[in-house]
């Protein structure tokens with residue numbers, strides 16, 4: 196089968212690899228009909244994720260058809276169309292019982308990326324995210340082996356297209372969890388940093404849940420325009436305006452009730468931060484988080500959906516304390532939200548497919564990575580389709 200593999204930083208390739216087979220009784224093998232290209236894949240592309248090896252298959256978002264099912268698989272059978280959560284969870288461990296699927300302590304036997312407290316077990320495995328996170332081959336391939344198939348994959352209802360379903364793998368659950376973590380109340384104001392797919396979908400979810408005013412901050416005008424047109428968000432280009440100042444001035448000099456950081460460690464930080472990240476003294480830039488802390492009101496809530504690892508330079512904990520801020524952060528318990536979000540998509544309350552700006556064939560994947568990495572052609576979201584004729 197053909198698959199997109201990591202070769203080295205900024206170099207992904209299409210290779211012919213053996214087709215996966217059923218390994219455990221509760222596995223399925225999925226024939227991929229669409230795979231998303233997301234921010235997590237870009238982190239790998241840019242060489243920022245430890246534990247990636249040459250020829251690892253990329254891709255954490257994919258949907259497709261069940262090509263084979265193990266003996267212990269209960270509900271799914273050959274030919275079913277399924278959406279596959281990016282997180283692999285066993286369904287029975289301490290954390291899975293609490294529906295904290297991203298913390299599943301049985302799906303990832305690798306070491307994880309916690310820097311201290313190394314005797315704590317690793318969190319869940321992810322597809323296509325390297326050998327600290329379970330080493331599972333990803334979905335940017337013609338076929339994928341999906342473990343724990345009684346807990347993860349969900350049948351796609353009739354009438355739902357791949358461009359809708361692909362968002363249920365990771366992006367929509369991440370955005371939805373980010374908004375729920377804000378503990379939104381009707382009439383609240385929300386500021387979102389980052390207008391990529393997660394930021395956009397957070398705006399969509401927040402609108403659905405009755406947030407009154409949404410500010411969205413980014414440096415790409417076309418993304419800001421999209422959020423303004425589709426979710427009635429107030430766009431702030433931080434290359435032109437100081438977003439903290441703007442938000443504070445427009446909220447009675449208090450700040451927003453809630454703030455979502457949908458950027459993470461990749462924000463363009465200070466020269467000192469860049470230098471520290473280069474010598475591994477910091478896990479990237481804390482700029483998006485600093486902006487979130489500066490923009491939130493006293494007693495407000497910050498929800499961090501963008502990913503961070505290791506240490507962060509310049510974390511303004513004094514302000515967090517002084518302003519009585521609540522911060523919620525972390526990976527997405529995808530399985531918890533898939534069915535609920537599926538219903539919202541079916542009902543038309545969420546229309547994630549509007550965000551898709553490009554389709555590429557799997558074979559043109561390397562070109563798709565370049566385009567997304569360089570923010571070309573007003574790219575919002577890329578879907579890779581194996582065998583797509585262009």
Ligand SMILES: [Zn+2]
Nearest residue numbers: 285288291299
């Ligand atoms: Zn578990």
